[in-house]
Amino acid sequence: MLWSGWGDPAKAAELPAPVRGLLGDLLGVRAPAAPAATFGEVRLPAAALPPPVQAALAAIVGDEHVRADDDARIRHTRGKSTPDLLLMRAGDASDAPDAVVLPGSHDEVAAVLRLCAEHRVAVVPFGGGTSVVGGLVAARRGFAGVVALDLARLDRLVSVDPVSMIAELEPGLRAPQAERLLAEHGLTLGHFPQSYEYATLGGFAAARSSGQASAGYGRFDDMVAGMTVATPRGALEIGRAPRSAAGPDLRQVFLGSEGAFGVITSLRLRVHRAPAVRAYEGWRFESFTAGTAAMRRLAQEGRPPTVLRLSDETETMVGLAKPTDLGAAGRDSGCLLVAGYEGDTCDVAHRRERAAAVLAEEGGVHLGPEPGEKWAQGRFSAPYLRDSLLAAGATVETLETAGFWSDLPRLYDAVRLALLGALGSPLVMCHISHVYATGASLYFTVVTAQTGDPLAQWAAAKRAANEAIVRAGGTISHHHGVGRDHREAYAEEIGDLGVEILRGIKERLDPAGILNPGVLIP
Numbered sequence: 001m002l003w004s005g006w007g008d009p010a011k012a013a014e015l016p017a018p019v020r021g022l023l024g025d026l027l028g029v030r031a032p033a034a035p036a037a038t039f040g041e042v043r044l045p046a047a048a049l050p051p052p053v054q055a056a057l058a059a060i061v062g063d064e065h066v067r068a069d070d071d072a073r074i075r076h077t078r079g080k081s082t083p084d085l086l087l088m089r090a091g092d093a094s095d096a097p098d099a100v101v102l103p104g105s106h107d108e109v110a111a112v113l114r115l116c117a118e119h120r121v122a123v124v125p126f127g128g129g130t131s132v133v134g135g136l137v138a139a140r141r142g143f144a145g146v147v148a149l150d151l152a153r154l155d156r157l158v159s160v161d162p163v164s165m166i167a168e169l170e171p172g173l174r175a176p177q178a179e180r181l182l183a184e185h186g187l188t189l190g191h192f193p194q195s196y197e198y199a200t201l202g203g204f205a206a207a208r209s210s211g212q213a214s215a216g217y218g219r220f221d222d223m224v225a226g227m228t229v230a231t232p233r234g235a236l237e238i239g240r241a242p243r244s245a246a247g248p249d250l251r252q253v254f255l256g257s258e259g260a261f262g263v264i265t266s267l268r269l270r271v272h273r274a275p276a277v278r279a280y281e282g283w284r285f286e287s288f289t290a291g292t293a294a295m296r297r298l299a300q301e302g303r304p305p306t307v308l309r310l311s312d313e314t315e316t317m318v319g320l321a322k323p324t325d326l327g328a329a330g331r332d333s334g335c336l337l338v339a340g341y342e343g344d345t346c347d348v349a350h351r352r353e354r355a356a357a358v359l360a361e362e363g364g365v366h367l368g369p370e371p372g373e374k375w376a377q378g379r380f381s382a383p384y385l386r387d388s389l390l391a392a393g394a395t396v397e398t399l400e401t402a403g404f405w406s407d408l409p410r411l412y413d414a415v416r417l418a419l420l421g422a423l424g425s426p427l428v429m430c431h432i433s434h435v436y437a438t439g440a441s442l443y444f445t446v447v448t449a450q451t452g453d454p455l456a457q458w459a460a461a462k463r464a465a466n467e468a469i470v471r472a473g474g475t476i477s478h479h480h481g482v483g484r485d486h487r488e489a490y491a492e493e494i495g496d497l498g499v500e501i502l503r504g505i506k507e508r509l510d511p512a513g514i515l516n517p518g519v520l521i522p
């Protein structure tokens with residue numbers, strides 16, 4: 001993973017000349033940004049971990065699994081939001097941990113937590129490092145040091161129960177690794193977020209992730225049948241039946257807990273048979289409103305397509321080389337809807353036929369497989385473009401929310417207006433890609449010309465968007481989580497008593513407050 005950007009540097013995407021032209025003409029991007037710092041130019045604070053603590057950590061996990069070298073520290077600094085990348089490009093690694101610790105088992109995690117609690121060392125659980133909400137930056141004040149607890153060595157498929165269709169997997173597995181291991185058993189998780197190449201199972205559970213095929217396979221938190229968690233106070237084994245009436249569901253305490261309550265060391269996940277057929281196709285709708293109505297019907301009438309994704313007019317226009325590709329010669333581009341079907345041949349044919357009838361009834365025009373296949377091929381490549389846009393002098397960032405169907409148009413308008421008001425004349429694009437019977441998420445991508453201080457520029461826009469979401473009654477996050485960036489809005493969402501409950505849980509499980517301090521809890 002590129003330390004100051006996204007992904008495999010070999011896959012870096014050059015901006016095509018017409019896009020550069022578009023940035024200049026449409027957004028007023030005039031000059032490229034200052035070049036990104038080289039590795040040697042990064043400013044890294046001296047490591048502060050007391051030597052006896054470092055030695056004790058090495059005694060638990062092995063010398064070679066405690067790393068305090070510059071490379072390891074820089075690669076575990078922050079996550080992958082645009083502000084994170086802007087800071088790294090500027091050579092600022094002031095949030096680096098003092099050391100990176102790589103435990104090899106649940107018992108080692110538990111021992112590390114006990115040791116760190118005793119010596120007041122903050123612990124930041126680290127999966128793939130793809131957080132986009134500031135979930136990997138610990139508040140240092142009051143601590144003797146900060147360690148990143150990298151779970152990469154917990155990477156086993158522990159067991160498969162083909163009768164119950166449950167697999168036990170360790171949290172440090174990246175999604176492609178997990179899919180490869182499950183494929184050997186003819187199984188899939190069906191969890192494909194855009195961060196798929198790098199994010200881990202533990203991160204998905206801890207941040208309540210949702211993948212691009214959520215309409216068919218569900219959100220990640222719905223896949224978790226059980227889990228093992230290490231806390232400074234001891235271990236918890238949660239989930240012993242498909243459903244239970246034995247009091248509140250403790251899984252929900254740890255799903256979305258972002259490393260602040262404990263470290264997930266094992267996950268028992270619902271799995272599916274690997275699909276025999278994957279088919280994607282495109283539909284055109286006159287407007288976002290018309291497409292949204294069709295999505296709602298599909299979500300409410302049951303068994304929707306596996307992938308269901310509707311771009312608004314702006315995202316449709318920007319995403320297509322030629323807007324007329326949508327097949328309505330001479331007319332506006334309208335909105336592109338991608339429907340994808342995964343399953344066995346019979347099931348796919350049946351669902352496709354039913355969905356096609358609904359989409360056509362709602363005014364959709366079938367565009368054939370090409371737009372769907374094109375989306376499927378490029379589904380993990382957009383994050384690479386962000387680096388090129390940042391280098392070209394544009395700021396690009398995403399944010400997301402969710403609401404009930406009846407509130408969705410108001411939420412959409414409120415967030416768009418807030419971003420337009422804060423940024424002047426940015427490009428604001430939106431899509432719906434996670435649907436439920438009762439509502440859906442809205443995912444915004446914003447591109448704007450960088451000012452002299454792009455961090456302050458984005459902070460103002462983000463504040464405005466957060467306020468708009470809270471005022472319009474949406475949730476502050478549908479799948480990115482809370483981290484540090486959404487703490488205040490989260491507090492407004494759950495109220496004072498809600499905050500007290502979270503603090504109470506934190507005090508009980510982590511009395512020394514070492515787990516990811518500053519994240520999640522207002």
Ligand SMILES: Cc1cc2nc3c(=O)[nH]c(=O)nc-3n(C[C@H](O)[C@H](O)[C@H](O)COP(=O)(O)OP(=O)(O)OC[C@H]3O[C@@H](n4cnc5c(N)ncnc54)[C@H](O)[C@@H]3O)c2cc1C
Binds near residue numbers: 205
């Ligand atoms: C380009 C890009 C695209 C993205 N697309 C999507 C998307 O489509 N859908 C989506 O849901 N998200 C998306 N995200 C956000 C991010 O990938 C998810 O939040 C993901 O769940 C994080 O996983 P991770 O392994 O990288 O976790 P990390 O970023 O390493 O950690 C996330 C949080 O979980 C905690 N944590 C990690 N592992 C554990 C553990 N084992 N126990 C306890 N706490 C733990 C960390 O301390 C941190 O607070 C995207 C991010 C990027 C940069």
